[in-house]
Amino acid sequence: MKSTIYDVAHKAGVSIATVSKVINQTGRISDKTRKLVTAVMKEMGYEPSMIASAMTRKSTLTIGVLIPDLSNPFFASLARSIEDRGHHLGYNIMICSTDYDPDKELKYITLLKRKSVDGIILVSGFEQTKMIADLISQGMPTVVVAREIPSLEVDTVSIDNFLGGFQAAKHLLSLGHKKTAVITRDLWSNRERVRGFKQALQEEGIELEQDIKYATDSSLENGRELACQLLESPDRPTAIFACDDPLAIGAVVAAREFGLSVPDQLSVIGFDDTIWAKVCFPPLTTIAQPLYDIGSAGMDLLVQEIKGQKSNKQRIILLPKLVIRESTMQI
Amino acid sequence: MKSTIYDVAHKAGVSIATVSKVINQTGRISDKTRKLVTAVMKEMGYEPSMIASAMTRKSTLTIGVLIPDLSNPFFASLARSIEDRGHHLGYNIMICSTDYDPDKELKYITLLKRKSVDGIILVSGFEQTKMIADLISQGMPTVVVAREIPSLEVDTVSIDNFLGGFQAAKHLLSLGHKKTAVITRDLWSNRERVRGFKQALQEEGIELEQDIKYATDSSLENGRELACQLLESPDRPTAIFACDDPLAIGAVVAAREFGLSVPDQLSVIGFDDTIWAKVCFPPLTTIAQPLYDIGSAGMDLLVQEIKGQKSNKQRIILLPKLVIRESTMQI
DNA sequence: ATGAAAGCGCTAACAC
DNA sequence: GTGTTAGCGCTTTCAT
Numbered sequence: 001m002k003s004t005i006y007d008v009a010h011k012a013g014v015s016i017a018t019v020s021k022v023i024n025q026t027g028r029i030s031d032k033t034r035k036l037v038t039a040v041m042k043e044m045g046y047e048p049s050m051i052a053s054a055m056t057r058k059s060t061l062t063i064g065v066l067i068p069d070l071s072n073p074f075f076a077s078l079a080r081s082i083e084d085r086g087h088h089l090g091y092n093i094m095i096c097s098t099d100y101d102p103d104k105e106l107k108y109i110t111l112l113k114r115k116s117v118d119g120i121i122l123v124s125g126f127e128q129t130k131m132i133a134d135l136i137s138q139g140m141p142t143v144v145v146a147r148e149i150p151s152l153e154v155d156t157v158s159i160d161n162f163l164g165g166f167q168a169a170k171h172l173l174s175l176g177h178k179k180t181a182v183i184t185r186d187l188w189s190n191r192e193r194v195r196g197f198k199q200a201l202q203e204e205g206i207e208l209e210q211d212i213k214y215a216t217d218s219s220l221e222n223g224r225e226l227a228c229q230l231l232e233s234p235d236r237p238t239a240i241f242a243c244d245d246p247l248a249i250g251a252v253v254a255a256r257e258f259g260l261s262v263p264d265q266l267s268v269i270g271f272d273d274t275i276w277a278k279v280c281f282p283p284l285t286t287i288a289q290p291l292y293d294i295g296s297a298g299m300d301l302l303v304q305e306i307k308g309q310k311s312n313k314q315r316i317i318l319l320p321k322l323v324i325r326e327s328t329m330q331i
Numbered sequence: 332m333k334s335t336i337y338d339v340a341h342k343a344g345v346s347i348a349t350v351s352k353v354i355n356q357t358g359r360i361s362d363k364t365r366k367l368v369t370a371v372m373k374e375m376g377y378e379p380s381m382i383a384s385a386m387t388r389k390s391t392l393t394i395g396v397l398i399p400d401l402s403n404p405f406f407a408s409l410a411r412s413i414e415d416r417g418h419h420l421g422y423n424i425m426i427c428s429t430d431y432d433p434d435k436e437l438k439y440i441t442l443l444k445r446k447s448v449d450g451i452i453l454v455s456g457f458e459q460t461k462m463i464a465d466l467i468s469q470g471m472p473t474v475v476v477a478r479e480i481p482s483l484e485v486d487t488v489s490i491d492n493f494l495g496g497f498q499a500a501k502h503l504l505s506l507g508h509k510k511t512a513v514i515t516r517d518l519w520s521n522r523e524r525v526r527g528f529k530q531a532l533q534e535e536g537i538e539l540e541q542d543i544k545y546a547t548d549s550s551l552e553n554g555r556e557l558a559c560q561l562l563e564s565p566d567r568p569t570a571i572f573a574c575d576d577p578l579a580i581g582a583v584v585a586a587r588e589f590g591l592s593v594p595d596q597l598s599v600i601g602f603d604d605t606i607w608a609k610v611c612f613p614p615l616t617t618i619a620q621p622l623y624d625i626g627s628a629g630m631d632l633l634v635q636e637i638k639g640q641k642s643n644k645q646r647i648i649l650l651p652k653l654v655i656r657e658s659t660m661q662i
Numbered sequence: 663a664t665g666a667a668a669g670c671g672c673t674a675a676c677a678c
Numbered sequence: 679g680t681g682t683t684a685g686c687g688c689t690t691t692c693a694t
Contacts, residue, residue, distance in 0.1 A: 095414065346680065379672080
């Protein structure tokens with residue numbers, strides 16, 4: 001049987017209050033008894049039960065993380081940075097993959113509330129913002145990461161997607177590309193990316209006509225298909241901006257099928273700078289998100305909120321960065 | 332303030348025992364009161380505290396997962412399958428990335444014990460098996476996944492690495508390759524892979540001489556370096572077996588630098604079939620691990636152990652599978 | 663400097 | 679069918 005604070009107290013010949021104090025380093029304990037109790041605890045292999053302490057202290061030191069899909073490298077990296085920063089601050093994380101499914105989102109939120117997590121980090125997803133609003137109104141410390149919710153007063157960490165799209169276009173323009181196309185998925189963040197992309201073109205007097213293709217999911221296959229549609233046009237683009245890396249790689253594959261060399265005959269630029277971008281061939285020019293900082297900042301924000309060190313909500317906007325590799329080239 | 336079972340009982344005009352019974356669907360409750368209580372709970376937005384129930388029931392319905400690195404796609408996928416199966420069975424998971432660091436491993440195990448997780452899944456890592464032995468002797472339900480521990484009586488789910496290596500060699504042999512080389516990292520699983528590889532060669536009377544290169548970590552860069560060493564030899568191999576995908580991709584990159592085309596002039600075969608294998612160019616022939624089944628089986632085993640439905644430990648060995656893509660070719 | 667005792671929110675006997 | 683009550687292992691006043 002696991003030993004309890006009573007066992008320790010008994011064996012050390014002191015009260016449980018005393019043991020509790022040496023565990024938590026609170027109150028005043030003589031050096032002598034502290035050493036005694038510490039020794040006894042070690043000897044018995046005693047580990048204080050955090051669930052019992054959570055009962056009284058009202059803090060579990062665990063954070064719930066709702067994330068679309070842990071097996072997606074982008075989210076996995078984000079989760080890792082959240083985890084790291086959390087552990088650094090004394091928190092464990094409980095990860096729940098939602099697959100962008102509102103039912104799962106709700107189910108997990110309920111579960112996390114029952115488990116009395118100290119706070120929740122919402123990563124991406126959440127097309128229904130009502131759930132978030134409810135959470136907050138119930139007093140659950142909540143931070144939204146990698147997703148902007150303009151209409152809600154909530155702590156947020158995200159990147160400037162508009163700027164990212166803008167940078168992508170600027171890069172292509174600087175290489176002399178005039179005829180560009182876009183492959184995207186209709187998500188909030190991507191809409192901003194496309195908006196930024198268009199903006200940069202417009203500043204040069206270039207219009208992006210109908211050359212926007214919409215993917216239904218973020219997959220290499222989907223990217224390939226849409227890129228094929230773009231490439232079979234007689235007036236095909238010389239450069240493609242894909243709103244995430246898998247779609248971009250799909251475009252590269254499509255080019256290969258059309259006998260077009262990337263980057264010589266077609267430039268491709270992605271977004272996110274996930275593991276894919278480094279490993280594919282040619283290595284992908286892409287817009288990098290500072291993933292580690294995003295997760296870290298999100299956790300910091302949450303912990304401040306939990307500890308009540310912060311009376312105002314805030315939005316932290318980090319900046320994306322162009323990473324030039326080998327999939328883009330002077331025309 | 333969050334409402335408690337007392338609030339509900341009071342408002343419904345019943346005792347807390349009754350409320351508890353309707354929550355857990357135990358005992359006998361008249362239809363009428365059940366409906367009444369249910370209504371009141373909903374009205375108050377009451378969520379039973381699992382931490383309070385964990386106190387008495389002695390089960391937190393959470394599982395600790397120790398894993399080397401969540402940001403590695405291989406582990407992330409594994410984690411996802413563990414998570415999925417866990418949720419299916421009513422458990423949440425608490426993920427801890429250990430970076431193969433024994434100190435972290437120990438620290439997290441201690442933490443998980445304090446948090447009273449119902450069981451622990453150990454993924455890979457754990458060069459010190461003593462920690463595992465201790466865990467088990469303390470009665471913590473424990474399952475080891477993606478790692479074999481021949482000397483320990485512990486539930487295990489792993490793959491037949493020997494067979495995987497064997498399959499890799501057979502494939503290369505069938506393509507007519509006689510002069511092969513290996514890039515590996517000195518881990519238990521890889522030793523088996525190499526052993527299987529050699530075995531298949533020997534059966535054809537071929538010896539693998541000194542052509543085994545050892546990487547210090549599993550990275551594209553490391554694979555590239557070692558492959559370069561192999562390729563600059565006048566008597567260079569016609570095929571390379573790398574013990575994981577990143578190393579294999581490194582080899583592909585090296586070949587490119589030497590002006591050798593893959594697969595025409597050099598065949599490369601990897602191991603694991605991670606996301607990398609599908610996305611690189613050329614797509615990698617590799618030995619696939621049934622990741623989803625591994626995680627799933629691990630969780631099943633653990634839950635059986637927790638529920639005491641199983642008196643004997645077992646080892647589940649799943650079989651790897653050759654996936655032929657475009658990085659290998661008839662000589 | 664140390665201890666006694668009252669909870670924290672819930673479950674599970676057991677009584678009615 | 680429903681209620682009473684004794685814990686679960688710990689923290690935290692409040693005495694001493």
